[in-house]
Amino acid sequence: MIKLKLRKKDKVMVIAGKDKGKTGEVLKIYPDKLRILVGKINIVTKHEKPRQNQPGGLQKMEAAIAYSNVMLVCPKCEKPVRPKLDKLATGESVRICRRCGETIL
Numbered sequence: 001m002i003k004l005k006l007r008k009k010d011k012v013m014v015i016a017g018k019d020k021g022k023t024g025e026v027l028k029i030y031p032d033k034l035r036i037l038v039g040k041i042n043i044v045t046k047h048e049k050p051r052q053n054q055p056g057g058l059q060k061m062e063a064a065i066a067y068s069n070v071m072l073v074c075p076k077c078e079k080p081v082r083p084k085l086d087k088l089a090t091g092e093s094v095r096i097c098r099r100c101g102e103t104i105l
Contacts, residue, residue: 004031004067005083005095012070013080014041023073035064076102
């Protein structure tokens with residue numbers, strides 16, 4: 001399994017595809033497929049069959065997007081950046097913005 005530099009609730013910007021330039025929050029990560037689910041990005045229409053208690057119809061929902069098509073947005077400088085991983089003296093691994101040098105939590 002590959003260790004990804006994104007986590008849930010991170011703000012990301014789409015850098016490729018139909019939603020290029022849009023930003024959203026990471027909802028779920030699929031590390032084995034190298035895909036992530038971002039809120040309000042990559043909206044698709046799903047046809048739902050009627051069930052006993054709910055009617056059928058068209059449902060709009062988010063679909064997973066490739067991990068390589070998004071970049072983390074630094075909370076301080078508000079620009080997309082590929083974070084650098086660094087170890088603190090305590091042995092804890094942290095992400096650091098390559099533009100401003102700020103630690104990203």
